[in-house]
Amino acid sequence: xxxGADRYASRADTLVFIGCVLLSVAAMSxxxxxxxxxxxxxxxxxxxxxxxxxxxTDLLSASLERYDAVVAQRDSAALAATFVxxxxxxxxxLRGLLGLGARLASGYVPAEVLHAAxxxxxxxxxxxxxxxxxxxxxxxxxxxxxxxxxxxxxDAQTSVVVSxxxxxxxxxxxxxxxxxxxxxxxxxxxGPRTWLLELQGVAYRQLVPEGTTILTSGLGGVLPRGIPIGxxxxxxxxxEGWERTYLVRPAVxxxxxxxxxxxxxxxxxxxxxxxxxxxxxTP
Amino acid sequence: xxxxxxxxxxxILGVLVVLQFSLRGRLGGDRVAPDxxxxxxxxxxxxxxxGPSAGVGFLVGLLRDALTPASFGAGALAHTLVGYLSSxxxxxxxxxxxxxxxxxxxxGTWFRNLVVALASGKLKGGLLGWELLVWSxxxxxxxxxxxxxxxxxxxxxxxxxxxxx
Numbered sequence: 001x002x003x004g005a006d007r008y009a010s011r012a013d014t015l016v017f018i019g020c021v022l023l024s025v026a027a028m029s030x031x032x033x034x035x036x037x038x039x040x041x042x043x044x045x046x047x048x049x050x051x052x053x054x055x056x057t058d059l060l061s062a063s064l065e066r067y068d069a070v071v072a073q074r075d076s077a078a079l080a081a082t083f084v085x086x087x088x089x090x091x092x093x094l095r096g097l098l099g100l101g102a103r104l105a106s107g108y109v110p111a112e113v114l115h116a117a118x119x120x121x122x123x124x125x126x127x128x129x130x131x132x133x134x135x136x137x138x139x140x141x142x143x144x145x146x147x148x149x150x151x152x153x154x155d156a157q158t159s160v161v162v163s164x165x166x167x168x169x170x171x172x173x174x175x176x177x178x179x180x181x182x183x184x185x186x187x188x189x190x191g192p193r194t195w196l197l198e199l200q201g202v203a204y205r206q207l208v209p210e211g212t213t214i215l216t217s218g219l220g221g222v223l224p225r226g227i228p229i230g231x232x233x234x235x236x237x238x239x240e241g242w243e244r245t246y247l248v249r250p251a252v253x254x255x256x257x258x259x260x261x262x263x264x265x266x267x268x269x270x271x272x273x274x275x276x277x278x279x280x281x282t283p
Numbered sequence: 284x285x286x287x288x289x290x291x292x293x294x295i296l297g298v299l300v301v302l303q304f305s306l307r308g309r310l311g312g313d314r315v316a317p318d319x320x321x322x323x324x325x326x327x328x329x330x331x332x333x334g335p336s337a338g339v340g341f342l343v344g345l346l347r348d349a350l351t352p353a354s355f356g357a358g359a360l361a362h363t364l365v366g367y368l369s370s371x372x373x374x375x376x377x378x379x380x381x382x383x384x385x386x387x388x389x390x391g392t393w394f395r396n397l398v399v400a401l402a403s404g405k406l407k408g409g410l411l412g413w414e415l416l417v418w419s420x421x422x423x424x425x426x427x428x429x430x431x432x433x434x435x436x437x438x439x440x441x442x443x444x445x446x447x448x
Contacts, residue, residue: 009371013334020341020363027348028356028402035355042349054304061309 090258096144097259103275107265109133113257114158123166125254129262130157138222140263146228146251146276147171147216148260159262163254164197164229173199173229174217176273180206181217184229187236187247197229197248198236208232208246215273224263226273292330295437299323310425314418317429318392320347324362325391325430326441328370329384340366354403361398365391381431381438388430392423 009017030038043051101108111129129135131154139151141161149163150171162169165186173184180202187196199214212232218225230248237245303319310316324343328336344362348355369391396419400406406414434441 009333009367009374013332013337013367013371016334017337017363017367020337020367021360024341024344024356024360024363026356027345027359030355039349039355042346047346047349050300050304053301054308057305058308 093144093257094259097261100142100144100261100275104261104263104272107263109135109262109264111135111159111260111262113260123254124152124160124162126158127161127260127262128158130155130159132156133262134264135159135262136264140216140223140227141260142227142263143252143257143260144276146230147223148252148254148257150222151262161260164250165195165254171223171229172217172219173214175208176213176215180208180212181219182246184214184248195250195253196233197250199232199246199248200243202244202246204238204242204244206244208235208244210234214248218271224270224272226271226276228276291437292441295433295441296323296327299326299433315421315425317425318395318422319429321362321365321392321395322388322426322430322433324366325369325388326433328366329373329387330441331370333367333370333374336370337363337367340364354399354405357399357402360402361395364398365395368394381434384434385427385431389423389427392426393419396422 027035097110101110109129111127111133114126114128127141135151135154137151137154141148141150147164149161149166149169151159152162153160164171164184167186169186171184172181174181182199182201184197184199187198199208202208210232214229214232216223216225216227216229228251230250233247233249235244236247299319299322303323307316307319320343324336324340327339331339340362341359343366344359347358347362351358369387373387393415397415400411400414
């Protein structure tokens with residue numbers, strides 16, 4: 001086909017144009033029985049590759065859109081799945097807390113832990129119960145597993161709790177059978193040692209077997225008797241041959257606690273050992 | 284015109300045809316996306332004589348009519364008119380200028396839609412007004428933009444001399 005850059009319409013051009021117009025008009029007046037086979041043939045033989053291309057492109061486009069939707073659904077499912085163990089754990093903790101409340105009968109305030117996004121938050125944390133709920137300083141803060149800490153400062157609606165991991169925490173403790181007494185304090189102030197306790201002041205002649213449960217002794221009148229503190233892991237050292245120190249694995253980790261009980265008054269039972277032992281049997 | 288330029292010319296037109304059946308579906312609705320097939324025809328008419336332009340327009344229209352049998356013949360007539368008038372008016376009136384070519388693409392698209400709408404008789408009243416005053420101008424604009432882009436990128440290969448005016 002000749003291509004000319006500068007040209008006007010020649011007679012041949014005009015004749016071609018008129019012929020095409022007439023053919024177009026004739027095509028418009030074609031009856032369906034002639035038109036349909038013609039258009040079908042054009043689609044099947046001339047336009048087939050282009051229509052196939054269009055079909056593939058549409059499929060690809062739809063696939064991409066479906067892929068996005070599938071990826072979004074998968075992400076949502078994965079996100080939901082990550083929360084399932086967390087929800088189950090929290091559910092178990094809440095059930096345990098409810099059971100503990102029922103066993104304590106009275107003299108406690110339930111509170112939600114207001115976690116702060118700071119590395120030091122497990123040392124001290126804020127709970128959503130304060131003076132208006134009857135919370136007092138030095139009240140024991142417990143979870144179904146055992147002692148979490150003691151109340152340090154009380155505001156109208158909130159309280160600051162010093163957990164057992166805080167360097168200033170101390171509690172009078174005893175073995176579960178009452179044979180050994182000592183003072184429980186944090187094992188260290190830095191690194192992983194922070195998350196262990198130690199039982200200090202045990203008489204040298206008294207050996208504490210591994211696995212012994214350590215409870216609050218109630219001596220000093222601050223903490224009620226019988227709240228689990230942890231389990232003896234091993235001996236940590238001796239001091240001048242007259243006392244022994246033992247490492248204690250805490251019963252509860254402050255960072256894992258979402259709800260607590262604050263013991264605000266004298267409990268029905270003077271020894272809470274049975275309350276927490278029952279808690280261990282709760283599913 | 285060099286021999287390699289001639290091949291490139293047909294390759295570019297071929298690419299536009301492929302784009303019509305591949306990319307166009309992803310550029311918005313049918314009524315607003317650029318018409319690459321008509322663009323290929325209009326670019327062809329810039330260099331071809333009015334007779335061949337009318338013939339090619341007729342064939343392009345006939346192919347399109349095969350996809351829209353309800354208005355069979357209207358597309359052939361519209362593309363014949365657009366092809367002939369575009370080629371003729373380019374020779375008589377228009378300079379080789381990017382903006383002028385853009386206007387040609389715009390007018391060609393709008394005129395094609397006008398002829399198809401009138402010749403098919405499918406659109407009447409308000410629908411015809413919407414088609415000619417809203418949808419057609421939008422499609423004409425997108426087609427003109429695409430055409431200007433093609434000429435700007437490949438004008439050298441299409442052997443179309445573009446002045447700065």
